[in-house]
Amino acid sequence: AQSVAQPEDQVNVAEGNPLTVKCTYSVSGNPYLFWYVQYPNRGLQFLLKYITGDNLVKGSYGFEAEFNKSQTSFHLKKPSALVSDSALYFCAVEGDSSYKLIFGSGTRLLVRP
Amino acid sequence: DTGVSQDPRHKITKRGQNVTFRCDPISEHNRLYWYRQTLGQGPEFLTYFQNEAQLEKSRLLSDRFSAERPKGSFSTLEIQRTEQGDSAMYLCASSLHRDRAMNTEAFFGQGTRLTVV
Numbered sequence: 001a002q003s004v005a006q007p008e009d010q011v012n013v014a015e016g017n018p019l020t021v022k023c024t025y026s027v028s029g030n031p032y033l034f035w036y037v038q039y040p041n042r043g044l045q046f047l048l049k050y051i052t053g054d055n056l057v058k059g060s061y062g063f064e065a066e067f068n069k070s071q072t073s074f075h076l077k078k079p080s081a082l083v084s085d086s087a088l089y090f091c092a093v094e095g096d097s098s099y100k101l102i103f104g105s106g107t108r109l110l111v112r113p
Numbered sequence: 114d115t116g117v118s119q120d121p122r123h124k125i126t127k128r129g130q131n132v133t134f135r136c137d138p139i140s141e142h143n144r145l146y147w148y149r150q151t152l153g154q155g156p157e158f159l160t161y162f163q164n165e166a167q168l169e170k171s172r173l174l175s176d177r178f179s180a181e182r183p184k185g186s187f188s189t190l191e192i193q194r195t196e197q198g199d200s201a202m203y204l205c206a207s208s209l210h211r212d213r214a215m216n217t218e219a220f221f222g223q224g225t226r227l228t229v230v
Contacts, residue, residue, distance in 0.1 A: 004155075034218060043117070043204060043221035044156070090155050099210070100146065100169065101219060103155030 002027040004093050006104035013081045013111055021076040021107045023091030032094040033074040034101065035065055037087045044090065050074060061085070081111045117222035119205050125228045126195055133191045134225045138207030145188050146219060147180055148204040149173070156204055162188060163210060195229045202226050 003026045013019045025031055032051050036044040048059025055067045065076045074091060088108050092101040118137040126132050138145050144163050148156035159178070160170045164185035174180075177195075182188040192199055203226075206219040 036221075041223075043223040044206075046218045046220065049218055092155075099144065099216075100158040100161060101148075101156075102158070105153075105155050 002093055002102045004091050004102055004104035006089075006091055006107045008107050009105075010108045010110060013109070015083050015111050015113050016080050019078050019081045019085070019109065019111070021089050021091075021109060023074045023076065023104060024072050025074060025091070025093045026072065027093050027102075033065075033067060034092040034094070035059065035063070035074075035076050036090045036092060036103075038090065038106075039087050047076070047089075081109075083111050083113055085109060086111045117205055117207055117220050119203075119222040119225050121225055122223065123226050123228075125230060128197060128229055129194055131191065131193045132195060132227065133189055134203055134205075134227075136188045136190070136205030136207075136222060138187070138205070139209075139220055140186075142207035142209045142217075142220070143185070144208045144210045144219075145182055146206040146208075147188070147190050148206065150202040150204055150224070151200075159190075192227075195227075197229045200227055200229045 005024045034049045035047040038044050047063050048057050050057045050067045058064045063078050088106050090106050091104040116139040120135045146161040147159040150156040158171050159174050160180050162182040165182050177193045180190045202224040204224045206221045208219045209217045
């Protein structure tokens, strides 16, 4: 069965510091991996995706993610956090034989000034 | 603005009543998805359409739930005999499917928040 795990309910960082939001996945075949962000009372906004190729994927708003096949991880990173990055972040996987997204439980990112 | 519209944004209904939500996808997108999100959880897949064909339904989608996409454009999600456990945010998303490597990502609407009292 396909699954996504986000082990941290919340991540706290100071503005200007680097941030990492962790994600691990379990899926048969070649995974398509995604990160979405959700602001209060809003839908999900796409940040970036990994399909194939370079393991380091760059996305919107200065975010990037590193695909690690051996560790089945797809951690979201940003070199310098902004207060405006504070939101709920979801990792998702699209399985090899299904087009639906399986989401993790989400990680709340809090960037303090 | 992602371009996916959902109506209404909020719905409060009494237990046992029927409700219907509408989703208008991005116009050129041939795939449309419905997800349900409860507080503190990630979205859970309910069903998806390619054009007007409903291709997959989750076991979460009980017989009280029905979804349609009659002309391959907008979609409706109906919940009959609502229960308090149906209270959630219902999210619609759309994407353009060509072949797997060429698919766009899913674009989400702002959701319909359902409260069953």
